[in-house]
Amino acid sequence: MDERDRDLMLAVGRYLRRVNEVAEQESRATRTPLGDLISEHLGADAADVAVVHEQILDHRLVDADIALEVLADGGRLIGVSGGEQRHQQGLTELISNPYVRYTPGPVDYVERATGPQANRQVVSLGLRLFRFEGAPLAVAQRAAMPHYGRETALVEVLGADAAVVTRFLDALRAAMIEHSVLRGQVLSFEPTEYGRGAGATFLPRPAVDEDDIVLPAGVLEETIEHVVSIGTHRDELIRAGQHLKRGVLLYGPPGTGKTLTVRHLLTITPGTTAIVLTGSSIRFISAAAEIARTFTPAIVVLEDIDLVAMERHSSPQPLLFEVLDALDGLDGDADVAFIMTTNRVEVLERALAERPGRVDLAVEVPLPALDERRRLFRRYAHALDLSDAALDAAAEKADGVTGSFAKELMRRTVLRASRRGDAPVDDDLAAELGRLLSAREQLTRSMLGAGGDDRVQTPPEQYTAEFGWMA
Numbered sequence: 109m110d111e112r113d114r115d116l117m118l119a120v121g122r123y124l125r126r127v128n129e130v131a132e133q134e135s136r137a138t139r140t141p142l143g144d145l146i147s148e149h150l151g152a153d154a155a156d157v158a159v160v161h162e163q164i165l166d167h168r169l170v171d172a173d174i175a176l177e178v179l180a181d182g183g184r185l186i187g188v189s190g191g192e193q194r195h196q197q198g199l200t201e202l203i204s205n206p207y208v209r210y211t212p213g214p215v216d217y218v219e220r221a222t223g224p225q226a227n228r229q230v231v232s233l234g235l236r237l238f239r240f241e242g243a244p245l246a247v248a249q250r251a252a253m254p255h256y257g258r259e260t261a262l263v264e265v266l267g268a269d270a271a272v273v274t275r276f277l278d279a280l281r282a283a284m285i286e287h288s289v290l291r292g293q294v295l296s297f298e299p300t301e302y303g304r305g306a307g308a309t310f311l312p313r314p315a316v317d318e319d320d321i322v323l324p325a326g327v328l329e330e331t332i333e334h335v336v337s338i339g340t341h342r343d344e345l346i347r348a349g350q351h352l353k354r355g356v357l358l359y360g361p362p363g364t365g366k367t368l369t370v371r372h373l374l375t376i377t378p379g380t381t382a383i384v385l386t387g388s389s390i391r392f393i394s395a396a397a398e399i400a401r402t403f404t405p406a407i408v409v410l411e412d413i414d415l416v417a418m419e420r421h422s423s424p425q426p427l428l429f430e431v432l433d434a435l436d437g438l439d440g441d442a443d444v445a446f447i448m449t450t451n452r453v454e455v456l457e458r459a460l461a462e463r464p465g466r467v468d469l470a471v472e473v474p475l476p477a478l479d480e481r482r483r484l485f486r487r488y489a490h491a492l493d494l495s496d497a498a499l500d501a502a503a504e505k506a507d508g509v510t511g512s513f514a515k516e517l518m519r520r521t522v523l524r525a526s527r528r529g530d531a532p533v534d535d536d537l538a539a540e541l542g543r544l545l546s547a548r549e550q551l552t553r554s555m556l557g558a559g560g561d562d563r564v565q566t567p568p569e570q571y572t573a574e575f576g577w578m579a
């Protein structure tokens with residue numbers, strides 16, 4: 109190597125160092141103060157570290173918030189200042205941005221339910237700086253913003269070591285299940301305000317005693333046996349290679365106590381995760397099945413399942429198959445019970461026959477016979493001063509009526525007496541029964557589920573319009 113080569117090489121070396129310096133200055137110029145802080149924490153230029161995204165259904169944001177709080181224990185939680193667009197920009201744009209100087213600022217929170225009566229302030233935009241397995245991580249957390257087109261919540265993870273980031277996300281998913289606020293709750297699904305998604309909402313657990321239900325002997329016992337007892341014997345069943353998941357269909361005329369029975373089942377299974385879908389919310393079946401699978405033991409209630417099976421273009425509705433396939437898609441040893449109710453079993457029969465094995469018990473909840481009517485009438489009149497003889501005579505006369513009819517009859521009896529300024533007597537009962545059984549009240553009777561053969565049936569189109577789905 110001669111002198112000239114040497115000089116040239118040294119010159120090139122100086123040039124390359126200068127190139128690096130300029131690049132560094134440029135990057136520092138676009139790097140925001142927030143980016144500086146993150147870089148300092150990571151011990152590397154944050155702009156060079158890949159961001160790993162984890163989408164989270166918005167109703168699991170609370171779980172993510174709690175899980176992150178646990179995993180980031182001892183770390184720092186900061187927010188972002190720099191204008192409204194911070195909500196729309198990804199972590200990368202918050203770190204380096206030629207237009208907005210994002211700086212650490214106050215954390216954004218949103219209030220979310222953690223139970224039927226409880227709330228929690230959840231981070232809707234924030235950044236956690238902490239160590240996981242000794243390695244520094246920066247984790248951003250965001251709520252969904254459906255009005256800006258972001259349907260899911262988002263966790264963004266920044267860490268120099270990709271393997272650590274992967275293990276962290278595994279730990280996050282596990283902690284979200286372990287600390288979930290959904291486990292053991294009674295949930296329903298509602299469409300979100302914007303977009304097509306759905307969110308789980310909390311319902312108070314019902315309180316319906318066995319004594320509150322009047323059914324022919326064996327009906328309630330058989331249902332409880334199938335829904336509750338199978339779960340109680342889970343270990344023996346699994347050992348013997350038997351499946352735990354089960355599907356029960358409660359069918360019978362309107363107002364006979366199917367919903368009441370379901371409410372009783374939820375009463376006697378505290379600690380079981382229950383998801384109740386009615387009418388149009390049945391379209392969220394896969395999200396419900398996902399929750400049931402994750403938080404066993406679980407009960408999925410599908411109320412008035414016939415509404416999804418109503419004939420439109422093809423018969424039966426694909427959604428009904430989706431429901432049955434969701435049941436089929438569960439692991440056999442998942443402790444999940446599907447309870448479906450219908451007052452129009454005939455519209456389900458074909459679908460159930462085409463997908464055999466999903467429903468393993470069908471229980472008829474019939475119109476009450478004379479003995480049940482007597483019990484129903486006495487039950488709903490228990491606070492009133494009516495004679496047993498009058499109640500029994502009324503029960504005898506009211507052939508074909510339901511539990512909801514009995515309840516309404518007592519209400520009218522009380523109303524009639526109070527119009528007089530009096531307590532109800534046997535004559536009020538007889539008079540109101542006569543009125544309700546008269547031809548004029550035929551529609552009322554059919555709405556109470558006691559219309560007999562000329563019962564008014566809601567045509568399928570009307571159901572569909574009423575629930576506003578598939579429209």
Ligand SMILES: Nc1ncnc2c1ncn2[C@@H]1O[C@H](COP(=O)(O)OP(=O)(O)OP(=O)(O)O)[C@@H](O)[C@H]1O
Nearest residue numbers: 320321322361362363364365366367368451511512
């Ligand atoms: N078997 C019953 N025992 C006691 N009360 C009953 C019974 N059946 C109905 N009732 C009364 O009528 C109300 C309505 O009954 P429920 O909602 O359970 O009817 P359903 O069978 O689910 O009807 P639908 O098919 O219209 O949904 C109950 O809340 C209860 O007050």
Ligand SMILES: [Mg+2]
Nearest residue numbers: 366367411449
């Ligand atoms: Mg019902």
